[in-house]
Structure formats: C-alpha cells, structure tokens
Amino acid sequence: xxxxxxxxxxxxxxxxLHLEGECIFHLTRVxxxxxxxxxxxLNGEGxxxxxxxxxxxxxxxxxxxxxxxxxxxxxxIDLALGIPKKDTxxxxxxKCVELGVRRLIPLQTLYSQPLVLAExxxxxxxxxxxxxxxxxxxxxxxxxxxxxxxxxxxxxxTGVVYFTEKLQEDRIKKNLQLWKxxxxxxxxxxxxxxxxxxxxxVEEENQLLAIPNLISVHLPAYLMKCPTAxxxxxxxxxxxx
Numbered sequence: 183x184x185x186x187x188x189x190x191x192x193x194x195x196x197x198x199l200h201l202e203g204e205c206i207f208h209l210t211r212v213x214x215x216x217x218x219x220x221x222x223x224l225n226g227e228g229x230x231x232x233x234x235x236x237x238x239x240x241x242x243x244x245x246x247x248x249x250x251x252x253x254x255x256x257x258x259i260d261l262a263l264g265i266p267k268k269d270t271x272x273x274x275x276x277k278c279v280e281l282g283v284r285r286l287i288p289l290q291t292l293y294s295q296p297l298v299l300a301e302x303x304x305x306x307x308x309x310x311x312x313x314x315x316x317x318x319x320x321x322x323x324x325x326x327x328x329x330x331x332x333x334x335x336x337x338x339x340t341g342v343v344y345f346t347e348k349l350q351e352d353r354i355k356k357n358l359q360l361w362k363x364x365x366x367x368x369x370x371x372x373x374x375x376x377x378x379x380x381x382x383x384v385e386e387e388n389q390l391l392a393i394p395n396l397i398s399v400h401l402p403a404y405l406m407k408c409p410t411a412x413x414x415x416x417x418x419x420x421x422x423x
Contacts, residue, residue, distance in 0.1 A: 184209060184221045185313035189320065191225040198236065199223065199245045206243045214238075221245060224312055226320030228253045253318045255284070257423050258371040259416060260339075262287040262332050264378025265294040266408045272299065272307055273409045278321055279311035281416040285322040289329060293380030297326050329386050333393060336373065340364045343397045344375045344390050345415055347405075360397050361422055370423060374415045379408055 188205050209215050215238050223231040223245065229252055233245035261278060265271065265288045278286055288297050299307075308321045327335075336342055341360045364370040375390060382390070390396060399418065406414060 184213060184215060184219065185224060185316065186221060187224045187226060187309045187312055187320075189226045191223065191229075191231075193223075193225075193229075193231060193247065193250070197247055199231075199233065199243075199247065201243045201245070202241060210238050210240055210243055215243070220248075222316065224316075224318050226312070226318070228255075228318050230316070230318050251318075255282075255319070255369060257369060258284050259419055260285040260287060260371070260373045261412065261415075262289045262327075262373060262375045263408070263412070264289045264291045264376065264380075264382070265297050265326070266379050267295050268298050270379070270408050271297075272303075274412050275304065275307045275321065275323075276311040277409055277412055279308055279317050280315040281413065282317060282319070283321060283416070284319070285324055287324040287332060288326040289332060289375075289378075290326050291329055291378055291386055292383045294378040329382075329389055332375075333389065336393065336395070338371060339373045339395065340367050340370045341395050341397050342373045342375060342390075342393055343399055343415070343419065345399050345401065345411065345418075346387070347381075347400070360395060364423065372419055372423075374412075374419065376408065376411050376415060 186205060186209055188201060193199060209221065215221065215235050217235050217237065219235045221233050221235060223233055229250060231250050232248045234248055236244040236246050261283050263274065263286060275286065304323055341364050364372065391398065
C-alpha cells in the first residue's frame, strides 16, 4: 500500500481530502497512483488515515477517507547520540524512525563530528522512513547539545541508559531497581546515550556515571558501528519493557 506524510493535516469532520504541493509529488509523478488505489496518509502525530484515490493529476490528489486509526506510545525512547559522520547519521535517522524513537538529540562531545545535514535532507530521510515503516510519529530532531547541557535536562526521564564497554559490577542491583521502577510507569521515558564512533572521553564517561538514575549496561559484544549500536540498544530496551 502506498503512503504519504502530510504534517498538520486538517481532516476532522471531512469525508475526503484534497492535497497539493510537494507532499504528493512521489505519488502522482513517480508512482502515478490511479483511481481506487489505497493510500495511507500519516500526519506525523500518531494518526493513520486509510484512504482511496478519487482522482489524481500531476498537481493535485483527491482521496476518500475510509477509516482513521489513532496510535499511542506505550513507552518513550529518546536517543542522545555523539554525532557521527554524515552518511552514518543518515542511516541512524532512518533506523530511529523504524524503531519508534521519539527524539534524536545530537550530542557534541570531544570526539564527535560536526552536524552537517540540512533541514530539508533531515525531513526527506524521516519522511521516507515513516512511509517505509508505517510509523505514524514524526521523529523529533533536537538542537545540538553538549553532554553537560543534556545532563541538566534529565528530570523528565524514568531512566538514562548508557551502553559501556566496562562491566560495572557495583551497579547491577541499582540497575535492577531502576528497571523495576521503569516498568511501573504508565508510559516509561527512557533516554539512551551512545557515544560517537571514537567513544566518550574518560571525563565525559565519569560525568554520565554520576547521574542518579543512570542504568549502566555492558553487553558481551565486540565494538559496534553506530547504526548497529542504536539497533542493539533499542532491542535491549524493548526486551526490558
């Protein structure tokens, strides 16, 4: 089934939609959708609108609304990521959408890269991944922050999960207690922290380990590339919650 992202879509009380502009370009000029074909319209805020094509031209698309499905998040995962290289970041953004990450926080650390993706490119990556994965939620891209700035904004999270190469034996009981508290929350909010490809400095890691609600996780694996680390970290969270 074809999909399309239309942010800030007004659909309440309507039986049909009339769409124009860049959002319909791929459907009308590349895929060339025809009358009676099904199209899922995503608004980026949790709504999936199942429609049927009434008419299609190069400049406009008319759709009949068949049904509306509202989605809610059972948990919230945000990702604070040491900024990697441009191509790696592009891949991670798509993975974040597929995995249902709510917000990506670019983290400026000692060994991170400059943030080089333009806003239009970011939107294009998110849009294509939403349509491919059928995720109704738009991935938020936060302003670039330092590690110290990120730590100051941690009060909203049930737990902060940091994946480290070091086994922290003394934190195991504390980790179990924090996970127990997270499971008791109606909508747990978890922040995953992953360093850049060069890792965090000793000083930066010590800053993280001093956070009261930090869950320190050591996995018996070799060094991972950033996209692999993101997928593994999210999978770990899914298994816990």
